[in-house]
């Protein structure tokens with residue numbers, strides 16, 4: 203398995219994704235000092251890069267800031283299917299938001315797939331874009347009933363879908379829907395191609411700059427990172443949740459999803475996208491990288507910090523080997539996505555944030571589409587142009603009642619971790635019991651510590667209290683990170699923030715290392 207040491211570009215986890223293995227280099231020039239930008243966009247994933255390019259194309263002078271390198275976040279760990287059907291199904295959208303909302307989203311998702319294809323064509327980006335058929339299949343009666351309802355709502359919404367008798371992969375099914383004109387692509391090659399065009403049009407990019415906070419004075423955002431301050435008239439947070447405590451943390455639950463890229467003994471790689479309907483569902487597609495074909499199999503999702511990531515990988519590997527003749531598992535990685543409380547993303551003015559500040563989050567497993575759609579909506583909002591979807595997806599919208607119980611459940615989890623993790627009688631471990639390159643929450647001299655022993659046997663002790671809202675982090679043995687079960691904040695083994703909303707690193711604790719193995 204590949205790990206971080208042989209990367210040319212990092213990701214927010216130890217495991218190398220298929221996309222990191224194969225992408226071009228991007229030349230970025232230093233910034234000119236004291237520029238007041240029209241728009242500063244924070245976050246260099248598909249959302250931030252596409253938004254920056256769209257605005258720059260419209261004549262706005264933009265700065266794109268990224269904590270690490272472009273593609274460091276979920277865009278570097280996605281599986282990059284492009285679909286006109288969504289994790290919030292059309293029957294759910296019909297019922298919670300109305301049929302017109304379903305029709306609007308069906309139109310928008312189709313247009314976004316076309317927009318990505320057209321960017322790739324016009325900018326001559328070598329991003330492996332291909333239109334594909336997608337199969338959604340049921341495996342029991344209950345799923346078949348759901349599928350029938352999805353068929354009727356999707357057709358009413360205007361999605362091209364029909365019933366068929368194959369699912370494109372060697373897995374048993376009861377009933378199948380075929381969605382035409384879906385697509386797949388290479389997400390990192392794509393965003394680097396967009397970033398190149400953005401630079402060509404005069405945009406600026408600042409990597410390795412973690413934005414801690416911002417202040418708004420006299421119509422200017424002052425955006426702070428250490429002793430650097432950048433200035434912009436508009437501010438876009440393309441970071442999932444903006445740093446700090448805000449309402450969006452309460453409206454989005456962070457989840458991890460797992461992906462394997464495997465080679466097949468019979469080399470019979472599916473020429474389609476496919477999805478089952480289990481909870482959580484599995485997703486499938488093929489991709490060729492540097493002349494090698496891979497089957498991607500994803501799934502085993504769970505709330506961040508709640509389950510054991512190694513067990514999730516084992517479950518996915520078991521599922522993959524039971525269903526396919528696998529010759530090798532070449533890549534395995536996990537990444538984070540955010541499930542919105544009412545099923546639809548939050549794109550627009552930052553609720554409770556400064557004037558002229560914007561957010562785009564809650565994309566569920568459809569962030570390639572919704573991240574790109576955010577670029578279109580936010581560009582319109584900043585230019586003062588009316589956008590059909592702005593109201594439906596506004597972050598300030600009232601929640602439909604049906605989502606409210608889930609919302610309460612997310613917050614019940616927060617309360618549980620405050621109490622149970624701090625005062626529970628968990629098994630107390632000593633540092634000596636840790637293997638090299640392993641982390642654990644241990645109790646030393648009556649205090650809980652997040653303890654990691656590096657590959658050379660040196661221990662790094664951190665306060666396990668998440669700097670965002672005070673929950674206790676858990677060790678992620680697979681991505682070698684400390685993950686917070688409350689709002690999805692993630693930290694590297696040295697305590698640095700890997701994934702927001704925390705603003706600050708985990709506090710380093712001095713320990714006496716005498717007597718450690």
Ligand SMILES: Cc1cc2nc3c(=O)[nH]c(=O)nc-3n(C[C@H](O)[C@H](O)[C@H](O)COP(=O)(O)OP(=O)(O)OC[C@H]3O[C@@H](n4cnc5c(N)ncnc54)[C@H](O)[C@@H]3O)c2cc1C
Pocket residue numbers: 244245246247248249250267268269270271272273274275276277278279280281282283284285411412413414440441442445458459460461500536537538539562565566567568569570571572573700701702
């Ligand atoms: C395993 C998996 C598979 C998926 N598959 C699909 C799929 O097939 N199709 C689909 O449509 N969607 C899919 N998704 C969802 C999709 O990948 C994401 O929603 C999408 O990549 C999010 O893009 P983004 O630009 O909003 O966020 P990110 O790509 O996470 O980018 C955010 C960036 O902001 C930076 N950042 C954060 N905080 C700060 C700060 N304070 N200062 C500076 N920079 C900061 C981060 O370093 C990061 O690079 C999948 C998700 C997962 C986890």
